[in-house]
Amino acid sequence: MAALAALVVFRSAVFVFWEQSHFDSNQAVIGLMAKHLVEGRAFPVFMYGQNYQLALEAWLAAPLFALAGPSVTALKLPLLAINVAIVLLLAHVLVREVGLKPAAAALATVFVALPPPGTASKLLEASGGTLEPLLYVPLLWFTRRRPAWCGLVLGVGFVHREFVVYGLAALLVLAAARHSLFTRDGVRHHAAMLRVAAEVWLVVQVARQFGSAMGPGTTVANLPRAGGGFVELASRLCLDLLAVPQGFLHIATIHWPLLFGTEPHPLHFFRIASDVTQGMTGAGLALGAAMAFAAVRVGAGVVRGRGWRPEFDFCAYLLLAGFFSVTGYVVGRCGVIEPIRMRYEMLSLLGAVGLSAWFLATERSRRAVTAWSVVVVAWAALSATAHVGLLGRYAADAPVGGKRMLVRHLEARGIRYGIATYADAYAISFLSNERIIMSSSNRVRIRPYEDEVRAHRREAVRVSRRPCEGGERVMDDIYFCPGR
Numbered sequence: 001m002a003a004l005a006a007l008v009v010f011r012s013a014v015f016v017f018w019e020q021s022h023f024d025s026n027q028a029v030i031g032l033m034a035k036h037l038v039e040g041r042a043f044p045v046f047m048y049g050q051n052y053q054l055a056l057e058a059w060l061a062a063p064l065f066a067l068a069g070p071s072v073t074a075l076k077l078p079l080l081a082i083n084v085a086i087v088l089l090l091a092h093v094l095v096r097e098v099g100l101k102p103a104a105a106a107l108a109t110v111f112v113a114l115p116p117p118g119t120a121s122k123l124l125e126a127s128g129g130t131l132e133p134l135l136y137v138p139l140l141w142f143t144r145r146r147p148a149w150c151g152l153v154l155g156v157g158f159v160h161r162e163f164v165v166y167g168l169a170a171l172l173v174l175a176a177a178r179h180s181l182f183t184r185d186g187v188r189h190h191a192a193m194l195r196v197a198a199e200v201w202l203v204v205q206v207a208r209q210f211g212s213a214m215g216p217g218t219t220v221a222n223l224p225r226a227g228g229g230f231v232e233l234a235s236r237l238c239l240d241l242l243a244v245p246q247g248f249l250h251i252a253t254i255h256w257p258l259l260f261g262t263e264p265h266p267l268h269f270f271r272i273a274s275d276v277t278q279g280m281t282g283a284g285l286a287l288g289a290a291m292a293f294a295a296v297r298v299g300a301g302v303v304r305g306r307g308w309r310p311e312f313d314f315c316a317y318l319l320l321a322g323f324f325s326v327t328g329y330v331v332g333r334c335g336v337i338e339p340i341r342m343r344y345e346m347l348s349l350l351g352a353v354g355l356s357a358w359f360l361a362t363e364r365s366r367r368a369v370t371a372w373s374v375v376v377v378a379w380a381a382l383s384a385t386a387h388v389g390l391l392g393r394y395a396a397d398a399p400v401g402g403k404r405m406l407v408r409h410l411e412a413r414g415i416r417y418g419i420a421t422y423a424d425a426y427a428i429s430f431l432s433n434e435r436i437i438m439s440s441s442n443r444v445r446i447r448p449y450e451d452e453v454r455a456h457r458r459e460a461v462r463v464s465r466r467p468c469e470g471g472e473r474v475m476d477d478i479y480f481c482p483g484r
Helices: 002-017 025-038 056-068 072-098 102-113 117-123 133-142 147-160 162-177 184-209 229-235 241-259 283-303 310-332 339-344 348-362 366-397 402-412 422-431 447-455
Strands: 417-420 437-440 461-464 472-475 478-482
Touching: 002 072, 002 102, 002 117, 002 366, 025 056, 025 072, 025 422, 056 072, 072 102, 072 133, 072 310, 072 348, 102 348, 102 366, 117 241, 117 339, 117 366, 133 147, 133 162, 133 310, 133 348, 147 162, 147 184, 162 184, 162 310, 241 283, 241 310, 241 339, 241 348, 283 348, 283 366, 310 348, 348 366, 402 422, 402 472, 402 478, 417 422, 417 447, 422 437, 437 447
Parallel strands: 417 437, 417 461
Antiparallel strands: 461 478, 472 478
């Protein structure tokens, strides 16, 4: 367990302790929410500007902000703790319930413990709910026999990020397969669980009416449109069935190579400030063949009646959750898989853990286990190599973050108000500790900033990425222009 925790800290260190490595305005908004909460200026329930994505990350960061002040590191330390908790929870269940030896459990868990930097950066991204479904899904399993606790996890998980429904679907499928779903006890159990989840949802909806929807002093009336968990789910459904096969093909050829880091890509492709490259030509074919072999062997064992004993239900649960996640992603995106939307489907990592654990627990051929393990260890070594390169670069000569440089230029000129695109606006406000207030020109999340900048329009500057009349070039492709 200590080794797994250390591995998670190793692959997370750059993203937690070097703010310039991977920080954007989405994360800055969460940080500003935590700051406003500590200062008693706001009561965020959902992410500013939205009716979904519970503000849990802001609430977790708030105590650290109160103790040490606002910073990117304080914002991301709770996410690091969640990463460690996910890996330890998975390993615990694989040893105690599935019956794997600790070394085998660690090997199966490596897909979450040591993903490549591009994926690891997403797991340390304070963007509202990229990471948390990977915790909620195992917690649903861990609490499955206690309907009140399970319902609490389901309710909080759903209002936080609706992807938790994939775990619920997996639980129901397994209960049906074990012929317990429609028994009297089964109906009572799941009804109690769903009742608690519904109660959590109702409590959050009531709290939402008193929350600060778009910053200090705002209410839900300031939101541009209504919505929420169910509305958000419905809005993402796509009934273009003809696009589904192509979507699954894109999952295998576009999404998984990015998620598992097998395809060669410079890290700046993932918006990480580094010229290090992850992946290697042919790695995807090797890992894909190993996982396909594991799936065939597990499937053959199930067909023969010796591969699905009750102790393997957790493996099946993770596999089902991953499958439902992939299916939901394909259907929700009408079969179009965009690399930039990788965060919308992260549960395949849990599916890989489930398949690996099932294979290791049931495979009788020692040669097959050895060959498979060699491929997975080689994949982990490839991932670790990219992390070592990234950590080495930052430890030796960390780059100066572009947004931090922007803050320095603005402060050197005594500028307190400005206008920028969403990509820069809220990051500047957070990194300057709100000494500089920036309004967003294309996506508004904090309404008071708009009013404050408008009131000081004559002294405001516009941060532009294009030359402008009367403007000043301050950085490569960055200009300070008149705000009026």
